[in-house]
């Protein structure tokens with residue numbers, strides 16, 4: 001079964017520059033730890049892509065919604081950040 005793609009921020013790469021938030025503030029928001037978070041559903045794919053392309057450290061990528069949810073649960077249950085190798089399994093190329 002195919003899954004919708006959603007933007008995901010890799011917090012370990014994010015340097016907190018705020019560019020994604022300035023491009024699409026309905027979706028991206030800098031947290032108190034100066035790491036960007038995805039706070040809503042991407043209604044404008046072009047704008048989302050612009051934010052992804054503008055990130056200076058390539059910290060934002062499209063991932064499958066199912067995979068993103070699985071990774072979130074894994075991170076919560078194990079109380080750790082997700083490794084890049086785990087994240088790559090769900091990435092849209």
Ligand code: SF4
Nearest residue numbers: 014015017018020055
């Ligand atoms: S553009 Fe990239 S580095 Fe800057 S805040 Fe957003 S995710 Fe972080």
